[in-house]
Amino acid sequence: MATEDPTSKAASLVGQEYEVEVGSVAHGGHCVARTPEGRVLFVRHTLPGERVLARVTEGREDSRYLRADAVRVLTASKDRVPAPCPYAGPGKCGGCDWQHAKPGAQRRLKGEVLAEQLRALAGLTPEEAGWDGTVEPAPGDKLPPGEVPAWRTRVQYAIDEEGRAGLRRHRSHEVEPVERCLIAAETVTELGIERRTWPGIAGVEVAAATGSHDRMVVLTPRPGERLPLVELDRPVSVMRGEESRGRGGETPVHRVHGRAFVRERADGRTWRVSGGGFWQGHREAAGLLVDAVMRGLTPRKGEMALDLYCGAGLFAGALADRVGEAGAVLGIEASQRAVVDARHNLADFPRVRVEQGTVARVLPKTGITQADLVVLDPPRAGAGREVVTRIAGLGARRVAYVACDPAALARDLAHFRESGYEPRFLRAFDLFPMTQHLECVAILQPARGASTAQ
Structure with a gap:
């Protein structure tokens, strides 16, 4: 639901900072606080019971509520840990919401x-x-604080204007370039997607089958761009991109790799899952x-x-x-x-x-x-x-x-x-x-x- 009327002439509060006491967790990866005037503030990068300096990221004077990031922790929760990922935090990657919480606290x-x-x-x-x-x-996945389970077998990288692979920032189309996603499975990381540049490419999707080195890489070129010949950092079969014309409103994609699917194992059977098809991301x-x-x-x-x-x-x-x-x-x-x-x-x-x-x-x-x-x-x-x-x-x-x-x-x-x-x-x-x-x-x-x- 939108927080504000796009035609409103009310002054923006983006950048305004409030020192607040943080209340309960809310659906969406944030906690609830209130400004000194009583306005609801949804704050990311904090935990219940903390006192933080919150900087507004979305909202105007006539907004029903404001969104904010905790840019300084004044009183920390006992459940807080240093975020293991260098790309987690205010203004950075929007993929992980609870890097700063102990694993048990995340589940709670x-x-x-x-x-x-x-x-x-x-x-x-x-x-x-x-x-x-x-x-x-x-x-x-039950690991000590500071250790991150590499569970994610499917990763969709966004590519910025300079051809760098990364992930989207929170509620934004902007790309946070990364050298490694900590929650990505090793079979994804070893392909080296983040370590090369991708000129003319809008997105790179990687699917790695659980328990094997069966992998698929799907490229989506920018409008009007031609797909390059790609060499990956690992010895996989690579081919010039082949267009798969989507029907029924599906986005056309281009693929590199020997075939356009991976084979998964579950419930004693083998399952073929094509590029763009759904399969659970956790191994x-x-x-x-x-x-x-x-x-x-x-x-x-x-x-x-x-x-x-x-x-x-x-x-x-x-x-x-x-x-x-x-x-x-x-x-x-x-x-x-x-x-x-x-x-x-x-x-x-x-x-x-x-x-x-x-x-x-x-x-x-x-x-x-x-x-x-x-x-x-x-x-x-x-x-x-x-x-x-x-x-x-x-x-x-x-x-x-x-x-x-x-x-x-x-x-x-x-x-x-x-x-x-x-x-x-x-x-x-x-x-x-x-x-x-x-x-x-x-x-x-x-x-x-x-x-x-x-």
């Missing part, structure tokens, strides 16, 4: 945000949502989420299941394997590239089909009026009331909702409650260490006495 802050969103938007306490209040670290995420979803759904032989927003088919494949030859699975995905991957990945399941299009448009056209199980893994904005109402009308015995945004999750849980579904349990995972983000899996079931079939 994320848990507080999730609890508040559940209360405010879903009307649920953590207990009512079936959540014990913990945010679980991924295997291998452990796919396995953790499949396990949580399948444990929650307890699929049975012969059941009918839906995988909505199915991507490359991860959950659809896991469901198909468990419902067996007598069961059936339908996947729906908007991205044409992802649908091609999903159909390839699921070709050995004769009772699985994947349809291309938005869930809101395709689901009503399938003719399906009943399902036993539903998995939905919507984009950050969530599924929305229309889709939730239609899912609830299928009368599924259980629904698994995979969410990367706690506010969207809470809003959709409220819609499910209106449609007769209640949470059975919820788990939260810290699959984005050093950032504000977390991943949740909520398992829902029909409320007692509720009639869900429509």
Whole structure:
């Protein structure tokens, strides 16, 4: 939501400094404070209980609230540590929100945000949502303060006007050039993307398969520029860029590397994921989420299941394997590239089909009026009331909702409650260490006495 009217003639407060006491954490990677006049201030690079000098980065005299950075810490929290990354801090890279917090404190802050969103938007306490209040670290990520888990297997570098690779600054299109991203997996770092210049290139995307050296590099040239021949720092097969003409509104990209996909392993299967296709960025995420979803759904032989927003088919494949030859699975995905991957990945399941299009448009056209199980893994904005109402009308015995945004999750849980579904349990995972983000899996079931079939 915009903080100000672009036509307003009110004076800008950018650069104004306030000495403030910092209050609770808020959704978005910042904490809440108030100016001496009582105006709300969302402050980054601070922690609850601190006293800081906050410098306004966005806002005018008529703004409902202001955004600010903590440029000096006057009284530090016991949870504060020196940021391990030299690019973390006011005015620098916007990718990591909590580099200055101990790992345990990061998870606690994320848990507080999730609890508040559940209360405010879903009307649920953590207990009512079936959540014990913990945010679980991924295997291998529970490290001492000062050590950073190199978890990120997918990195999108922005390229500045001088051809330097970097990452975007917070709420900005400006590029912060970096020599190394600490949270990037070693198989990404060793390609040397940050150590060379990229004239004529707007972006470089790297995808590194978990547990192998299977990697893909995708280049997006600037408008009107020709793609150069690229040599990377590691011995990978390199080819002159080949255009992949996107359809359905997808951005055309150019690729260098031997092929336009990587092979991932999860749930005992190999998954092809093309450039521009979705796969969880954390090296452990796919396995953790499949396990949580399948444990929650307890699929049975012969059941009918839906995988909505199915991507490359991860959950659809896991469901198909468990419902067996007598069961059936339908996947729906908007991205044409992802649908091609999903159909390839699921070709050995004769009772699985994947349809291309938005869930809101395709689901009503399938003719399906009943399902036993539903998995939905919507984009950050969530599924929305229309889709939730239609899912609830299928009368599924259980629904698994995979969410990367706690506010969207809470809003959709409220819609499910209106449609007769209640949470059975919820788990939260810290699959984005050093950032504000977390991943949740909520398992829902029909409320007692509720009639869900429509």
